[in-house]
Amino acid sequence: MDIALKQCQVAVVDFWAEWCAPCRLTSPIVEEVAEKFAGRVAVLKVNVDENPEVAAVYDVMSIPTIIVFWRGREFKRFVGYSPFLRGELEKAIMRLMV
Secondary structure: OHHHHHHOOEEEEEEEOOOOHHHHHHHHHHHHHHHHOOOOOEEEEEEOOOOHHHHHHOOOOOOOEEEEEEOOEEEEEEEOOOOOHHHHHHHHHHHHHO
16 A cells, blocks of 8 residues: 555545445445546555554544545544535545646
8 A cells, every 4th residue: 555655646445344234335436436537546445354454554543434645645534424524535536636
């Protein structure tokens, strides 16, 4: 994951777990964003049950947590589900791509 964050100007990381109901709501949003920005933004999914050490490094305390990175540094963090998530996520990405 560190390599992807350093190699891509903009990266989106979705921290989730299979048992998490709100994660199931955010997953299609992340997939749509990945499709929309394919080739321009790296989109990664991290299962916190399988990778607890990665979640700990990024201080993920609740899921779903979606972090937008710019040049390897955290730019914006979204925690939980919101009906406005897609628009806010796209807005954050577009701001970094200018």
